[in-house]
Amino acid sequence: MTSPARSADPIAFTTSPTTPDETISNIIDPRLKSQSLKGRKNEQVVLWKLYGSFHRHNTLLSMVAVVEDLDFMEKNDHLTYNEKVLYYMQLPHHVKLHVSAGQLGFRKAQRAEYEAAYQVSSRMFKQIEEKGLLGPNDKVELVLKDFGRGREAFLAALQGKEGSRIRPNIVRISDNTKLRFGGSRPKKLRRL
Amino acid sequence: MLRPPSMSIIQNRLLSTSRLCLNNNTPSTGDKSKSQAIADVDNLLNETSNFHANSFSNRSKDRMFDISVKHPRDVAKLIRVQGPVAGRSVDVQYGNFARSLSSMFSVIRSNKIRYLKKIQARHIPPAKLRKQKKREWWRRKFSLGFKELMAQVRDAKRRGY
Structure with a gap:
C-alpha cells in the first residue's frame, strides 16, 4: 500500500500525515511499541461509576474508573469501523475500590443489616477522599441494584455528612435492578 | 446513476418539438419550422450540458464520502443505552x-x-397469583374509596356539620 492511496482512503483516520518511510501498514509502529513497553499509556479517565449492589444478604460497593485510550485510533488501525465504535460504546472499566460488609468484620447475618451498609458506604466515601480519586470537575454516576436494606443506608449516608464531598460530583443516578421475563422457575415459597 | 432522468428530459422535449413539426406540415412553413426545431435541439443540448456541469463537476467523490463518515466516538454516543x-x-x-x-x-x-x-x-402457582392480583386490586380500590370518604367527612366537619 502506498502512502497517497492511504491518505486518500477516508476510513483510515490517520491524524498525522504518513511519511514515505512508514508506509507498511501491517507492521506496528516501533515508537508506539516502545511506548507500550515502557508502560506510558496515554489514558484519560472519562468518568467514574459507583456501583452499588444491595441484595438480601450483603452490601457491595465498587468505585470504577471508565478509561479512554487517547491513542486508540492510531494503535488499532487494523480494526474495522464497527469494532472501533464498539470500543467507544463500552470503554474499559477499571475497578479502583471495592468495599463490602464482610471486609469490615461483619459476619453472617450481620452483613445484611442497615448498620453494616451504613458503615460500608461511609468507608467507601472516606477512601475516595483519602486516595484523592476525584478531582473537582470529575463526574460520578451512581448505578444501584436491588432493594435490600443497604440501599436506604447508602442513600442516607450519601445525603448526610459522610457523602458531602462526593455528592456534588454526581451527575447521574440509575437503577440496574434486573427483572425476569419468563425464564426458569424460581424457588418455591418459603414456609416458616 | 443520475443519467436516466436527464435523458428522459431530452427525449420528452425532442418529442414535443417533433410533434410541433408534424402539426405545422404546410409546405410554406415547412423549412422555417425545420430550422426552428434544429435550433431548439441545439438549445436543449446546451441546457443539459449546463445541468450536468452544475450538479456534478464541483463535487468530488471523496468530499461526499468525508461528510458521511463520522468518528466512531460520535457514533457510539448516539447509540441507545x-x-x-x-x-x-x-x-x-x-x-x-x-x-x-x-x-x-x-x-x-x-x-x-x-x-x-x-x-x-x-414461585407463585398460577391460581394463587390470580387470586393475589384480585386481592391486591380490591384492597387498592377499597383504600382509595375509604380515603375519599374520610376526606368528605373531614370536609363536612370543617363546615360545622
Missing part, C-alpha cells in the same frame, strides 16, 4: 441531588420495579 438501565436513569440537574433522587424514586414506583422484584423472587 440497552439493558435494565435503559429508561431508569436520571440526570442530576443544577447540582440538585435530592430532587433527582426523588424523580428516580418516582420512576421506580411508576414502573413497579420493587414490587416485580419482590414477587419474582419466589
Whole structure:
C-alpha cells in the first residue's frame, strides 16, 4: 500500500500525515511499541461509576474508573469501523475500590443489616477522599441494584455528612435492578 | 446513476418539438419550422450540458464520502443505552441531588420495579397469583374509596356539620 492511496482512503483516520518511510501498514509502529513497553499509556479517565449492589444478604460497593485510550485510533488501525465504535460504546472499566460488609468484620447475618451498609458506604466515601480519586470537575454516576436494606443506608449516608464531598460530583443516578421475563422457575415459597 | 432522468428530459422535449413539426406540415412553413426545431435541439443540448456541469463537476467523490463518515466516538454516543438501565436513569440537574433522587424514586414506583422484584423472587402457582392480583386490586380500590370518604367527612366537619 502506498502512502497517497492511504491518505486518500477516508476510513483510515490517520491524524498525522504518513511519511514515505512508514508506509507498511501491517507492521506496528516501533515508537508506539516502545511506548507500550515502557508502560506510558496515554489514558484519560472519562468518568467514574459507583456501583452499588444491595441484595438480601450483603452490601457491595465498587468505585470504577471508565478509561479512554487517547491513542486508540492510531494503535488499532487494523480494526474495522464497527469494532472501533464498539470500543467507544463500552470503554474499559477499571475497578479502583471495592468495599463490602464482610471486609469490615461483619459476619453472617450481620452483613445484611442497615448498620453494616451504613458503615460500608461511609468507608467507601472516606477512601475516595483519602486516595484523592476525584478531582473537582470529575463526574460520578451512581448505578444501584436491588432493594435490600443497604440501599436506604447508602442513600442516607450519601445525603448526610459522610457523602458531602462526593455528592456534588454526581451527575447521574440509575437503577440496574434486573427483572425476569419468563425464564426458569424460581424457588418455591418459603414456609416458616 | 443520475443519467436516466436527464435523458428522459431530452427525449420528452425532442418529442414535443417533433410533434410541433408534424402539426405545422404546410409546405410554406415547412423549412422555417425545420430550422426552428434544429435550433431548439441545439438549445436543449446546451441546457443539459449546463445541468450536468452544475450538479456534478464541483463535487468530488471523496468530499461526499468525508461528510458521511463520522468518528466512531460520535457514533457510539448516539447509540441507545440497552439493558435494565435503559429508561431508569436520571440526570442530576443544577447540582440538585435530592430532587433527582426523588424523580428516580418516582420512576421506580411508576414502573413497579420493587414490587416485580419482590414477587419474582419466589414461585407463585398460577391460581394463587390470580387470586393475589384480585386481592391486591380490591384492597387498592377499597383504600382509595375509604380515603375519599374520610376526606368528605373531614370536609363536612370543617363546615360545622
